[in-house]
Amino acid sequence: MQKDIIEVSRLNLHYGNNHALKDISISIPEKSITAIIGPSGCGKSTFLKCLDRMNDLVPGVKVTGNVSFKGKNIYDKDIDIVELRKNVGMVFQKPNPFPMSVYDNVAYGPRIHGIKDKAKLNELVETSLKQSALWDELKDRLRESAMRLSGGQQQRLCIARCLAVGPEVILMDEPCSALDPIATAKIEDLMQKLKEKYTIIIVTHNMQQAARVSEKTAYFLMGELIEFDDTKKIFETPKDKKTEDYITGRFG
Protein backbone atom coordinates (compact mmCIF):
# COMPACT_ATOMS: atom_id res chain seq x y z
CA MET A 1 0.00 0.00 0.00
CA GLN A 2 1.56 3.30 -1.06
CA LYS A 3 2.25 5.81 1.64
CA ASP A 4 1.06 9.35 1.26
CA ILE A 5 4.01 11.69 1.34
CA ILE A 6 2.08 14.94 1.32
CA GLU A 7 -1.17 15.40 3.18
CA VAL A 8 -3.12 18.59 2.72
CA SER A 9 -5.96 19.35 5.07
CA ARG A 10 -8.38 22.26 4.74
CA LEU A 11 -5.95 24.51 2.93
CA ASN A 12 -7.20 28.01 2.27
CA LEU A 13 -5.28 30.75 0.53
CA HIS A 14 -6.13 34.41 0.13
CA TYR A 15 -4.40 36.93 -2.14
CA GLY A 16 -5.61 40.04 -0.36
CA ASN A 17 -9.37 39.82 -0.78
CA ASN A 18 -9.23 37.09 -3.38
CA HIS A 19 -10.04 33.69 -1.92
CA ALA A 20 -7.91 31.70 -4.32
CA LEU A 21 -7.89 28.25 -2.68
CA LYS A 22 -10.97 27.02 -0.87
CA ASP A 23 -10.73 24.27 1.70
CA ILE A 24 -8.43 21.93 -0.22
CA SER A 25 -7.87 18.49 1.26
CA ILE A 26 -5.85 15.94 -0.65
CA SER A 27 -3.25 13.24 -0.02
CA ILE A 28 -0.48 12.69 -2.54
CA PRO A 29 0.98 9.17 -2.76
CA GLU A 30 4.74 8.82 -2.85
CA LYS A 31 6.86 7.63 -5.76
CA SER A 32 4.18 8.21 -8.35
CA ILE A 33 3.00 10.92 -10.68
CA THR A 34 0.00 12.97 -9.64
CA ALA A 35 -1.46 15.35 -12.18
CA ILE A 36 -3.41 18.48 -11.38
CA ILE A 37 -5.70 19.68 -14.13
CA GLY A 38 -8.24 22.41 -14.52
CA PRO A 39 -9.04 25.52 -16.57
CA SER A 40 -6.90 28.66 -16.42
CA GLY A 41 -7.14 30.51 -13.16
CA CYS A 42 -8.53 27.57 -11.21
CA GLY A 43 -5.74 27.72 -8.64
CA LYS A 44 -3.68 24.70 -9.63
CA SER A 45 -0.37 26.59 -9.83
CA THR A 46 -1.22 28.43 -6.64
CA PHE A 47 -1.83 25.11 -4.94
CA LEU A 48 1.44 23.70 -6.22
CA LYS A 49 3.35 26.66 -4.87
CA CYS A 50 1.90 26.04 -1.42
CA LEU A 51 3.71 22.73 -1.29
CA ASP A 52 7.18 24.29 -1.24
CA ARG A 53 6.06 27.60 0.21
CA MET A 54 7.03 29.55 -2.88
CA ASN A 55 3.82 31.47 -2.28
CA ASP A 56 5.59 33.10 0.65
CA LEU A 57 7.28 35.31 -1.92
CA VAL A 58 3.99 36.90 -2.93
CA PRO A 59 3.19 39.95 -0.82
CA GLY A 60 -0.21 39.94 0.84
CA VAL A 61 -0.71 36.19 0.75
CA LYS A 62 -2.45 34.46 3.64
CA VAL A 63 -2.47 30.71 4.11
CA THR A 64 -4.46 28.70 6.63
CA GLY A 65 -4.75 24.99 7.01
CA ASN A 66 -2.35 22.14 7.21
CA VAL A 67 0.14 20.97 4.62
CA SER A 68 2.13 18.04 5.94
CA PHE A 69 5.26 16.70 4.34
CA LYS A 70 6.09 13.31 5.84
CA GLY A 71 3.92 14.05 8.82
CA LYS A 72 5.20 17.53 9.65
CA ASN A 73 3.16 20.64 8.88
CA ILE A 74 5.34 22.81 6.64
CA TYR A 75 3.58 25.95 7.83
CA ASP A 76 4.68 25.39 11.42
CA LYS A 77 6.69 28.20 12.94
CA ASP A 78 9.73 26.02 13.56
CA ILE A 79 10.01 24.54 10.09
CA ASP A 80 13.33 24.95 8.28
CA ILE A 81 12.36 26.39 4.92
CA VAL A 82 15.72 25.69 3.38
CA GLU A 83 15.37 21.99 4.26
CA LEU A 84 11.82 22.00 2.93
CA ARG A 85 12.88 23.37 -0.41
CA LYS A 86 15.71 20.89 -0.59
CA ASN A 87 13.20 18.10 -0.08
CA VAL A 88 10.51 19.56 -2.33
CA GLY A 89 11.94 20.86 -5.57
CA MET A 90 10.27 22.83 -8.32
CA VAL A 91 10.53 23.03 -12.08
CA PHE A 92 8.93 26.08 -13.62
CA GLN A 93 6.82 26.66 -16.68
CA LYS A 94 9.43 28.62 -18.56
CA PRO A 95 12.88 27.03 -18.29
CA ASN A 96 14.96 29.32 -16.11
CA PRO A 97 18.58 28.20 -16.30
CA PHE A 98 21.05 30.53 -14.63
CA PRO A 99 23.34 32.49 -16.97
CA MET A 100 26.24 30.20 -16.11
CA SER A 101 27.80 27.05 -17.48
CA VAL A 102 25.88 23.78 -17.52
CA TYR A 103 28.14 22.50 -14.76
CA ASP A 104 27.65 25.57 -12.57
CA ASN A 105 23.89 25.36 -13.01
CA VAL A 106 23.68 21.82 -11.73
CA ALA A 107 26.29 22.43 -9.04
CA TYR A 108 24.52 25.59 -7.84
CA GLY A 109 22.22 23.79 -5.39
CA PRO A 110 24.90 21.63 -3.77
CA ARG A 111 27.28 24.59 -3.61
CA ILE A 112 24.90 26.87 -1.76
CA HIS A 113 24.27 24.08 0.70
CA GLY A 114 27.95 23.89 1.55
CA ILE A 115 29.39 21.22 -0.71
CA LYS A 116 32.79 22.43 -1.84
CA ASP A 117 34.64 19.22 -2.57
CA LYS A 118 35.32 19.10 -6.31
CA ALA A 119 35.08 15.34 -6.55
CA LYS A 120 31.73 15.30 -4.83
CA LEU A 121 30.42 18.09 -7.03
CA ASN A 122 31.61 16.34 -10.17
CA GLU A 123 29.83 13.20 -9.06
CA LEU A 124 26.62 15.03 -8.25
CA VAL A 125 26.64 16.84 -11.58
CA GLU A 126 27.19 13.63 -13.49
CA THR A 127 24.52 11.72 -11.61
CA SER A 128 21.96 14.47 -11.98
CA LEU A 129 22.61 14.94 -15.67
CA LYS A 130 22.39 11.20 -16.20
CA GLN A 131 19.10 11.09 -14.33
CA SER A 132 17.66 13.77 -16.58
CA ALA A 133 18.94 12.12 -19.74
CA LEU A 134 21.34 14.95 -20.54
CA TRP A 135 24.70 13.39 -19.74
CA ASP A 136 25.39 11.88 -23.13
CA GLU A 137 24.43 15.08 -24.91
CA LEU A 138 26.31 17.45 -22.64
CA LYS A 139 29.18 15.56 -21.03
CA ASP A 140 31.67 17.28 -23.33
CA ARG A 141 29.93 20.63 -23.07
CA LEU A 142 29.76 21.09 -19.33
CA ARG A 143 31.56 24.43 -19.43
CA GLU A 144 29.33 25.82 -22.13
CA SER A 145 26.81 28.44 -21.17
CA ALA A 146 23.41 27.02 -20.34
CA MET A 147 21.83 29.81 -22.35
CA ARG A 148 23.07 28.15 -25.55
CA LEU A 149 20.97 25.04 -25.04
CA SER A 150 17.67 24.42 -26.75
CA GLY A 151 14.43 24.93 -24.82
CA GLY A 152 13.98 21.24 -24.18
CA GLN A 153 17.58 20.84 -23.04
CA GLN A 154 17.24 23.85 -20.77
CA GLN A 155 14.18 22.38 -19.11
CA ARG A 156 15.93 19.04 -18.59
CA LEU A 157 18.85 21.00 -17.19
CA CYS A 158 16.47 22.65 -14.73
CA ILE A 159 15.28 19.18 -13.75
CA ALA A 160 18.88 18.05 -13.28
CA ARG A 161 19.57 21.16 -11.22
CA CYS A 162 16.58 20.29 -9.06
CA LEU A 163 17.69 16.66 -8.66
CA ALA A 164 21.18 17.67 -7.59
CA VAL A 165 19.97 18.80 -4.15
CA GLY A 166 18.39 15.41 -3.54
CA PRO A 167 14.67 16.13 -3.25
CA GLU A 168 12.02 13.56 -2.50
CA VAL A 169 9.25 15.44 -4.26
CA ILE A 170 9.46 17.27 -7.58
CA LEU A 171 6.81 19.86 -8.34
CA MET A 172 6.37 20.62 -12.01
CA ASP A 173 4.38 23.66 -13.02
CA GLU A 174 3.34 23.10 -16.64
CA PRO A 175 6.90 22.10 -17.49
CA CYS A 176 6.22 21.38 -21.15
CA SER A 177 3.98 24.26 -22.12
CA ALA A 178 6.88 26.22 -23.58
CA LEU A 179 8.33 23.23 -25.44
CA ASP A 180 7.79 21.57 -28.78
CA PRO A 181 6.20 18.07 -28.96
CA ILE A 182 9.49 16.22 -29.28
CA ALA A 183 11.00 17.92 -26.24
CA THR A 184 7.71 17.31 -24.44
CA ALA A 185 7.86 13.60 -25.20
CA LYS A 186 11.42 13.44 -23.88
CA ILE A 187 10.38 15.02 -20.64
CA GLU A 188 7.38 12.73 -20.27
CA ASP A 189 9.69 9.72 -20.72
CA LEU A 190 11.98 11.22 -18.16
CA MET A 191 9.12 11.53 -15.69
CA GLN A 192 8.36 7.82 -16.01
CA LYS A 193 11.95 7.02 -15.13
CA LEU A 194 12.06 9.49 -12.26
CA LYS A 195 8.91 8.28 -10.53
CA GLU A 196 10.74 5.17 -9.37
CA LYS A 197 12.74 7.34 -7.00
CA TYR A 198 10.81 10.57 -6.70
CA THR A 199 7.26 11.73 -6.11
CA ILE A 200 6.16 13.96 -8.98
CA ILE A 201 3.28 16.39 -8.91
CA ILE A 202 2.61 17.98 -12.26
CA VAL A 203 0.29 20.83 -13.04
CA THR A 204 -0.84 20.71 -16.63
CA HIS A 205 -3.45 22.37 -18.78
CA ASN A 206 -3.01 19.55 -21.26
CA MET A 207 -5.51 16.82 -20.38
CA GLN A 208 -3.97 14.32 -22.73
CA GLN A 209 -0.65 14.75 -21.02
CA ALA A 210 -2.26 14.13 -17.63
CA ALA A 211 -3.90 11.00 -18.99
CA ARG A 212 -0.60 9.84 -20.47
CA VAL A 213 1.74 10.25 -17.57
CA SER A 214 -0.06 10.18 -14.25
CA GLU A 215 -1.39 7.55 -11.89
CA LYS A 216 -3.71 9.90 -10.05
CA THR A 217 -5.34 13.10 -11.20
CA ALA A 218 -6.89 15.99 -9.32
CA TYR A 219 -9.38 18.32 -10.96
CA PHE A 220 -9.46 21.89 -9.71
CA LEU A 221 -12.10 24.44 -10.57
CA MET A 222 -12.32 28.03 -9.27
CA GLY A 223 -10.11 27.35 -6.28
CA GLU A 224 -11.85 24.14 -5.26
CA LEU A 225 -10.77 20.54 -5.54
CA ILE A 226 -13.67 18.95 -7.38
CA GLU A 227 -12.44 15.40 -7.73
CA PHE A 228 -9.30 13.38 -7.00
CA ASP A 229 -8.96 9.77 -8.10
CA ASP A 230 -7.03 7.29 -10.20
CA THR A 231 -6.36 8.85 -13.57
CA LYS A 232 -8.20 6.13 -15.39
CA LYS A 233 -11.33 6.71 -13.32
CA ILE A 234 -11.18 10.50 -13.70
CA PHE A 235 -11.03 10.30 -17.45
CA GLU A 236 -13.30 7.33 -18.07
CA THR A 237 -15.82 7.41 -15.25
CA PRO A 238 -15.73 10.78 -13.49
CA LYS A 239 -18.00 10.99 -10.47
CA ASP A 240 -18.71 14.73 -10.54
CA LYS A 241 -20.59 16.34 -13.37
CA LYS A 242 -18.23 19.33 -13.32
CA THR A 243 -15.30 17.00 -13.90
CA GLU A 244 -17.13 15.36 -16.74
CA ASP A 245 -17.90 18.72 -18.34
CA TYR A 246 -14.24 19.67 -18.28
CA ILE A 247 -12.99 16.28 -19.51
CA THR A 248 -15.37 16.21 -22.40
CA GLY A 249 -14.45 19.69 -23.38
CA ARG A 250 -17.85 21.16 -22.76
CA PHE A 251 -15.97 24.12 -21.35
CA GLY A 252 -12.35 24.84 -20.61
Next chain:
Amino acid sequence: MELRRSVEEKTFIIITAAAAAITSLLLILIIGKIALEALPALNLYFLTTAEVDTPGYGQAIANAVVGTICLSLLSVAFAVPLSLGTAIYLKKYAKDNVLTRSVRFMIDILSGMPSIVLGVFGMLFIVIYLKPITGGLSLLSGALAMAILILPVIERSAEEAIGTVPRELEEGSIALGGKKWTTIRRITIPYALSGIMTGIILGLGRSAEESAIVVLTAGYSQFYPAVEVLQNSKMPFGAQLGPFQEPVGTLAISVYHMFQFPNIVPRANGFAAALVLILLVMVINLSARVILWRWKIG
Protein backbone atom coordinates in the same frame (compact mmCIF):
# COMPACT_ATOMS: atom_id res chain seq x y z
CA MET B 1 -3.61 61.96 -49.48
CA GLU B 2 -0.69 59.61 -50.22
CA LEU B 3 1.39 62.46 -51.50
CA ARG B 4 0.78 64.61 -48.42
CA ARG B 5 1.74 61.77 -46.09
CA SER B 6 4.95 61.20 -47.95
CA VAL B 7 5.87 64.88 -47.79
CA GLU B 8 5.13 64.86 -44.04
CA GLU B 9 7.35 61.81 -43.55
CA LYS B 10 10.16 63.34 -45.52
CA THR B 11 9.93 66.59 -43.60
CA PHE B 12 10.27 64.82 -40.28
CA ILE B 13 13.16 62.75 -41.47
CA ILE B 14 14.94 65.89 -42.55
CA ILE B 15 14.18 67.74 -39.32
CA THR B 16 15.34 64.95 -37.04
CA ALA B 17 18.41 64.23 -39.16
CA ALA B 18 19.26 67.92 -39.04
CA ALA B 19 18.95 67.91 -35.25
CA ALA B 20 21.34 64.97 -35.02
CA ALA B 21 23.72 66.66 -37.42
CA ILE B 22 23.68 69.95 -35.52
CA THR B 23 24.31 68.16 -32.22
CA SER B 24 27.25 66.24 -33.61
CA LEU B 25 28.56 69.34 -35.31
CA LEU B 26 28.40 71.29 -32.07
CA LEU B 27 30.44 68.66 -30.28
CA ILE B 28 32.99 68.51 -33.07
CA LEU B 29 33.18 72.29 -33.13
CA ILE B 30 33.76 72.63 -29.41
CA ILE B 31 36.36 69.89 -29.18
CA GLY B 32 37.92 70.99 -32.42
CA LYS B 33 38.25 74.61 -31.33
CA ILE B 34 39.73 73.58 -28.01
CA ALA B 35 42.11 71.18 -29.71
CA LEU B 36 43.25 73.82 -32.18
CA GLU B 37 43.90 76.37 -29.46
CA ALA B 38 45.65 73.72 -27.40
CA LEU B 39 48.10 72.64 -30.10
CA PRO B 40 50.99 74.97 -29.28
CA ALA B 41 51.08 73.68 -25.70
CA LEU B 42 50.68 70.00 -26.38
CA ASN B 43 54.10 68.53 -25.98
CA LEU B 44 55.63 65.74 -23.94
CA TYR B 45 57.08 68.15 -21.39
CA PHE B 46 53.70 69.67 -20.68
CA LEU B 47 52.05 66.32 -20.30
CA THR B 48 54.61 64.43 -18.27
CA THR B 49 56.10 66.96 -15.91
CA ALA B 50 54.71 67.92 -12.55
CA GLU B 51 54.05 71.62 -12.20
CA VAL B 52 56.41 71.81 -9.24
CA ASP B 53 59.31 70.78 -11.46
CA THR B 54 58.69 73.58 -13.92
CA PRO B 55 59.92 77.15 -13.75
CA GLY B 56 56.99 79.46 -13.23
CA TYR B 57 53.32 78.77 -13.06
CA GLY B 58 50.94 76.58 -15.03
CA GLN B 59 53.60 75.11 -17.28
CA ALA B 60 52.77 71.41 -16.89
CA ILE B 61 49.90 69.18 -15.84
CA ALA B 62 51.18 65.72 -14.98
CA ASN B 63 50.52 66.33 -11.28
CA ALA B 64 46.96 67.36 -12.08
CA VAL B 65 46.35 64.32 -14.26
CA VAL B 66 47.52 61.94 -11.55
CA GLY B 67 45.66 63.96 -8.93
CA THR B 68 42.42 63.84 -10.91
CA ILE B 69 42.68 60.10 -11.31
CA CYS B 70 43.45 59.57 -7.62
CA LEU B 71 40.62 61.81 -6.49
CA SER B 72 38.09 60.18 -8.80
CA LEU B 73 39.08 56.66 -7.81
CA LEU B 74 39.00 57.48 -4.10
CA SER B 75 35.60 59.16 -4.43
CA VAL B 76 34.22 56.11 -6.15
CA ALA B 77 35.77 53.85 -3.53
CA PHE B 78 33.88 55.74 -0.83
CA ALA B 79 30.64 56.03 -2.77
CA VAL B 80 30.26 52.49 -4.10
CA PRO B 81 29.75 50.55 -0.85
CA LEU B 82 27.24 53.13 0.34
CA SER B 83 25.36 53.32 -2.98
CA LEU B 84 25.34 49.60 -3.60
CA GLY B 85 24.23 48.85 -0.07
CA THR B 86 21.44 51.40 -0.33
CA ALA B 87 20.32 50.08 -3.70
CA ILE B 88 20.26 46.46 -2.52
CA TYR B 89 18.41 47.39 0.66
CA LEU B 90 15.78 49.50 -1.08
CA LYS B 91 15.23 47.07 -3.91
CA LYS B 92 15.52 43.73 -2.19
CA TYR B 93 14.87 44.01 1.50
CA ALA B 94 12.68 46.98 2.23
CA LYS B 95 8.94 46.80 1.76
CA ASP B 96 7.46 49.34 -0.58
CA ASN B 97 6.08 51.78 1.95
CA VAL B 98 6.27 55.43 2.90
CA LEU B 99 9.68 55.01 4.47
CA THR B 100 11.38 53.56 1.39
CA ARG B 101 9.69 56.05 -0.86
CA SER B 102 10.94 58.85 1.35
CA VAL B 103 14.48 57.50 1.20
CA ARG B 104 14.28 57.41 -2.58
CA PHE B 105 12.94 60.96 -2.60
CA MET B 106 15.82 62.08 -0.41
CA ILE B 107 18.30 60.50 -2.79
CA ASP B 108 16.61 62.33 -5.64
CA ILE B 109 16.97 65.61 -3.80
CA LEU B 110 20.60 64.81 -3.14
CA SER B 111 21.18 64.22 -6.83
CA GLY B 112 19.70 67.61 -7.66
CA MET B 113 21.86 69.45 -5.17
CA PRO B 114 24.09 72.07 -6.81
CA SER B 115 27.70 71.03 -6.51
CA ILE B 116 28.65 74.43 -5.13
CA VAL B 117 26.33 73.79 -2.19
CA LEU B 118 27.95 70.42 -1.57
CA GLY B 119 31.29 72.16 -1.89
CA VAL B 120 30.39 74.70 0.79
CA PHE B 121 29.07 71.94 3.04
CA GLY B 122 32.25 70.01 2.38
CA MET B 123 34.38 72.99 3.22
CA LEU B 124 32.63 73.82 6.46
CA PHE B 125 32.13 70.32 7.75
CA ILE B 126 34.77 68.11 6.18
CA VAL B 127 37.62 70.55 5.70
CA ILE B 128 37.32 72.78 8.75
CA TYR B 129 35.42 70.78 11.33
CA LEU B 130 37.01 67.40 10.58
CA LYS B 131 40.46 68.79 9.97
CA PRO B 132 42.19 66.44 12.42
CA ILE B 133 40.97 63.51 10.35
CA THR B 134 41.01 64.90 6.86
CA GLY B 135 43.94 67.26 7.07
CA GLY B 136 41.87 70.24 5.95
CA LEU B 137 42.01 70.95 2.22
CA SER B 138 43.08 67.54 1.03
CA LEU B 139 42.58 64.50 -1.17
CA LEU B 140 40.53 62.89 1.58
CA SER B 141 38.25 65.91 1.99
CA GLY B 142 37.75 66.16 -1.74
CA ALA B 143 36.99 62.46 -2.05
CA LEU B 144 34.50 62.50 0.81
CA ALA B 145 32.65 65.50 -0.58
CA MET B 146 32.77 64.08 -4.09
CA ALA B 147 31.44 60.77 -2.84
CA ILE B 148 28.31 62.56 -1.63
CA LEU B 149 27.92 64.06 -5.10
CA ILE B 150 28.21 60.80 -7.02
CA LEU B 151 26.36 58.61 -4.52
CA PRO B 152 22.94 59.22 -6.10
CA VAL B 153 24.34 58.62 -9.58
CA ILE B 154 25.70 55.21 -8.70
CA GLU B 155 22.72 54.33 -6.50
CA ARG B 156 20.18 55.03 -9.18
CA SER B 157 22.04 53.01 -11.82
CA ALA B 158 22.47 50.17 -9.37
CA GLU B 159 18.80 50.18 -8.41
CA GLU B 160 17.74 50.18 -12.02
CA ALA B 161 20.13 47.37 -12.85
CA ILE B 162 18.93 45.29 -9.92
CA GLY B 163 15.39 45.85 -11.08
CA THR B 164 16.15 44.28 -14.45
CA VAL B 165 17.11 40.93 -12.98
CA PRO B 166 14.38 38.52 -14.09
CA ARG B 167 12.28 37.26 -11.22
CA GLU B 168 12.40 33.72 -12.53
CA LEU B 169 16.15 33.51 -12.00
CA GLU B 170 15.82 34.56 -8.40
CA GLU B 171 12.88 32.20 -7.92
CA GLY B 172 14.99 29.39 -9.35
CA SER B 173 17.59 30.00 -6.69
CA ILE B 174 15.03 30.20 -3.91
CA ALA B 175 13.30 27.02 -5.07
CA LEU B 176 16.63 25.23 -4.62
CA GLY B 177 16.71 26.28 -0.99
CA GLY B 178 18.71 29.47 -1.46
CA LYS B 179 18.39 32.13 1.21
CA LYS B 180 17.81 35.74 0.29
CA TRP B 181 21.38 36.96 0.64
CA THR B 182 22.70 33.89 -1.21
CA THR B 183 20.39 34.66 -4.11
CA ILE B 184 21.37 38.33 -4.12
CA ARG B 185 25.05 37.52 -4.02
CA ARG B 186 25.09 34.72 -6.58
CA ILE B 187 22.30 35.63 -8.98
CA THR B 188 21.10 39.22 -8.64
CA ILE B 189 24.37 41.12 -8.41
CA PRO B 190 26.23 39.21 -11.13
CA TYR B 191 23.31 39.74 -13.49
CA ALA B 192 23.04 43.41 -12.61
CA LEU B 193 26.80 43.91 -12.69
CA SER B 194 26.99 45.59 -16.09
CA GLY B 195 24.39 48.14 -15.07
CA ILE B 196 26.12 48.70 -11.76
CA MET B 197 29.46 49.12 -13.50
CA THR B 198 27.90 51.66 -15.85
CA GLY B 199 26.78 53.63 -12.83
CA ILE B 200 30.25 53.46 -11.32
CA ILE B 201 31.84 54.66 -14.53
CA LEU B 202 29.35 57.51 -14.75
CA GLY B 203 30.30 58.43 -11.20
CA LEU B 204 33.97 58.23 -12.07
CA GLY B 205 33.57 60.53 -15.04
CA ARG B 206 31.44 62.94 -13.07
CA SER B 207 34.02 63.26 -10.35
CA ALA B 208 36.84 63.76 -12.86
CA GLU B 209 35.20 66.81 -14.37
CA GLU B 210 33.84 68.38 -11.19
CA SER B 211 35.30 71.74 -10.18
CA ALA B 212 33.15 73.50 -7.57
CA ILE B 213 33.61 70.80 -4.96
CA VAL B 214 37.28 70.40 -5.73
CA VAL B 215 38.00 74.12 -5.31
CA LEU B 216 36.47 74.17 -1.87
CA THR B 217 37.68 70.87 -0.46
CA ALA B 218 40.73 69.53 -2.24
CA GLY B 219 42.81 72.64 -2.50
CA TYR B 220 45.54 72.46 -5.09
CA SER B 221 49.00 71.07 -5.26
CA GLN B 222 51.81 71.35 -7.74
CA PHE B 223 53.15 68.07 -6.47
CA TYR B 224 52.19 64.55 -7.44
CA PRO B 225 50.08 62.88 -4.75
CA ALA B 226 52.69 60.95 -2.82
CA VAL B 227 52.72 58.35 -0.10
CA GLU B 228 54.61 60.12 2.65
CA VAL B 229 54.38 61.29 6.23
CA LEU B 230 54.94 64.98 6.86
CA GLN B 231 55.52 66.62 10.17
CA ASN B 232 52.65 68.87 11.12
CA SER B 233 52.18 69.87 14.74
CA LYS B 234 48.58 70.85 14.10
CA MET B 235 47.56 67.28 13.19
CA PRO B 236 46.99 64.42 15.65
CA PHE B 237 50.24 62.60 16.43
CA GLY B 238 52.01 65.50 14.73
CA ALA B 239 51.84 63.69 11.45
CA GLN B 240 50.19 64.48 8.14
CA LEU B 241 49.68 61.35 6.08
CA GLY B 242 50.15 61.76 2.37
CA PRO B 243 48.56 61.53 -0.07
CA PHE B 244 45.29 61.51 1.83
CA GLN B 245 45.70 64.39 4.22
CA GLU B 246 47.48 66.62 1.73
CA PRO B 247 45.99 68.91 -0.89
CA VAL B 248 45.79 67.47 -4.40
CA GLY B 249 45.91 69.05 -7.81
CA THR B 250 43.18 68.42 -10.35
CA LEU B 251 42.80 69.22 -14.03
CA ALA B 252 39.67 71.28 -13.52
CA ILE B 253 41.58 73.59 -11.17
CA SER B 254 44.58 73.63 -13.48
CA VAL B 255 42.36 74.97 -16.23
CA TYR B 256 40.97 77.55 -13.83
CA HIS B 257 44.44 78.66 -12.71
CA MET B 258 45.83 78.86 -16.21
CA PHE B 259 43.09 81.18 -17.43
CA GLN B 260 43.29 83.26 -14.29
CA PHE B 261 46.67 84.65 -15.27
CA PRO B 262 46.69 85.18 -19.00
CA ASN B 263 49.64 87.52 -18.68
CA ILE B 264 51.99 84.87 -17.35
CA VAL B 265 50.42 81.65 -18.66
CA PRO B 266 50.00 81.21 -22.40
CA ARG B 267 46.34 80.57 -23.17
CA ALA B 268 47.29 77.48 -25.13
CA ASN B 269 48.20 75.89 -21.79
CA GLY B 270 44.70 76.37 -20.46
CA PHE B 271 43.17 74.90 -23.58
CA ALA B 272 45.58 72.01 -23.47
CA ALA B 273 44.65 71.21 -19.87
CA ALA B 274 40.98 71.38 -20.84
CA LEU B 275 41.58 69.07 -23.78
CA VAL B 276 43.38 66.56 -21.63
CA LEU B 277 40.48 66.63 -19.17
CA ILE B 278 37.97 66.02 -21.96
CA LEU B 279 40.05 63.17 -23.32
CA LEU B 280 40.47 61.67 -19.85
CA VAL B 281 36.72 61.54 -19.32
CA MET B 282 36.30 60.11 -22.83
CA VAL B 283 38.86 57.42 -22.11
CA ILE B 284 37.10 56.55 -18.83
CA ASN B 285 33.78 56.16 -20.62
CA LEU B 286 35.26 54.20 -23.51
CA SER B 287 37.21 51.80 -21.33
CA ALA B 288 34.02 51.22 -19.39
CA ARG B 289 32.26 50.20 -22.58
CA VAL B 290 35.15 47.93 -23.55
CA ILE B 291 35.19 46.28 -20.13
CA LEU B 292 31.44 45.68 -20.27
CA TRP B 293 31.59 44.40 -23.83
CA ARG B 294 34.35 41.95 -23.05
CA TRP B 295 32.65 40.88 -19.85
CA LYS B 296 29.40 40.25 -21.67
CA ILE B 297 31.12 38.12 -24.27
CA GLY B 298 33.08 36.11 -21.71
